Amino acid sequence: MRVLLSAYDSRGGVEPLVGLAVRLRELGAEVRVCAPPDEEFAKRLAVVGVEMVPTGRSVRDLVTGKTPPSPGGVPRRAAELVAAFHDRAMAAGEGCDVLVATGLVPAVAGVRSAAEKLGVRYVYVSYQPVSLPSPHHPPMPRPGRPLPPDVTDNRVLWEQDARDAQEVFGEAVNTHRASIGLAPLDNVRDHVFTDRPWLATDPVLAPWQRPADLDVVQTGAWVLPDERPLPADLVAFLDAGEAPVYVGFGSIPMRDPKDVARVTIEAIRAQGRRAVVSRGWADLDVIDDRGDCFAVGEVNHQALFRRAAAVVHHGGAGTTTTATWAGVPQVVVPQGADQPYFAGRVAALGIGAAHDGPTPSVESLSAALRTALTPGTRTRAAAVAASFRTDGATVAAHLLLDTAGR
Known part of the structure; x- marks a missing residue:
């Protein structure tokens, strides 16, 4: 055939x-x-x-x-x-x-x-x-x-x-x-x-x-299943402290990548968390040299998500599926197309939060992260992951x- x-x-x-x-x-x-x-x-x-x-x-x-x-x-x-x-x-x-x-x-x-x-x-x-x-x-x-x-x-x-x-x-x-x-x-x-x-x-x-x-x-x-190992420097960062929050917008070209990075990192820091920033097609990056943030390019998302405290993303079908399979809480910031649908599904299933609109502020993203980082959300995310086909x-x-x- x-x-x-x-x-x-x-x-x-x-x-x-x-x-x-x-x-x-x-x-x-x-x-x-x-x-x-x-x-x-x-x-x-x-x-x-x-x-x-x-x-x-x-x-x-x-x-x-x-x-x-x-x-x-x-x-x-x-x-x-x-x-x-x-x-x-x-x-x-x-x-x-x-x-x-x-x-x-x-x-x-x-x-x-x-x-x-x-x-x-x-x-x-x-x-x-x-x-x-x-x-x-x-x-x-x-x-x-x-x-x-x-x-x-x-x-x-x-x-x-x-x-x-x-x-x-x-x-x-x-x-x-x-x-x-x-x-x-x-x-x-x-x-x-x-x-x-x-x-x-x-x-x-x-x-x-x-x-x-x-x-x-x-x-x-x-x-x-993706069997590729994570880069050694990323593993060292993950091992050096509490599970970080991942943020990435995949193939979405954000209008102001520097401001998006600033807002997301400040919101993550407001929860007392470290951050892993995926550059993606928007070319996001860390905003300073404080050492609590790490920028990555192409990596094994399945392995990385399983080591994250939460995943902040745009709600594309691929990223939402991978995060759901990994059993990690999500914050979806939908930009368009099918992304509002997946944001709604994440919220309805209780496995994360749907941000209202495509442009987060530090305050609005902090509120969504508080929901995602509760123990109940992680428990629910793990339960849904267990049923994933x-x-x-x-x-x-x-x-x-x-x-x-x-």
Whole structure:
């Protein structure tokens, strides 16, 4: 069996494919991964021995503004993504039994077009329930297209979301489809999602509510134990005192990284705690040389979180999943997209606190940390971690084998 996995996403969107790729290979499958050409993705896949097919532009450069805006803006970038992922998937997917895709709509649309041309099965996967149409929740607002404040019917909002997706991506997708001899689409979003998408989330952390319009297959989160040791200097810092509070915002480009670092470190110090600051794509750093803070780059988050008193983060699906699995209390400072959803889930489960809004002050973050650092929150976080399903990638791998067999 041969499988092509594809994602145009940040690290949190590529990492689950690493877990799935490893489990597929254990079952005897050949696996390739189409991913952005960022060095960190290539290094991560190389560690587990999975071939990466660099596709599209650097996500990090795009997110951090190092890639200048193109003259055509979003439509131009969408057209580039559709073509790039179609062409790469056509080449890398030759002889494959199934193509699996996640990430931005135009990139996924390119992969599905390749599956149509190749005549092979296609699976769409989401890492958060709120990106899939359901009467139980509204859609996430698309950039520049806020949800109408006077509409409360979720079905109506999802119908509007489909129209918005068509207006933003329809021309790019249909122009490309015409160029390769495929029929145009009047609903790009639903074509990409299919009527049976997969949901790679833990059923306790991020459950799918039924009944719904889609026949969603929830596999559990695609996680892979990370055996990499922590750097020696970080271990020395951890061993030198009480468990610190971790703070990091992953791939989010914070507007004022220095102020964010100042606010978070002062709030952590106000609780009498040390801090580990993850630089991330915002390039956060320590604010002075007092010795109670330590800055890190790429490290094993699974191991680090298990040694933290609490984790302050943006609420991306990947970081929230890792922190929940580690059983560490969380403070989520959501910046957008699916992050308010995960902030709400952390608060609802009692495993941490949801900060109100994307811009914390020392006072507001201190209040959230006080909640997270209570013994009751840690006890609850440990209990939820004990119920966390670690077999999601294995379940998905077996399902893909069955799909290919049919």
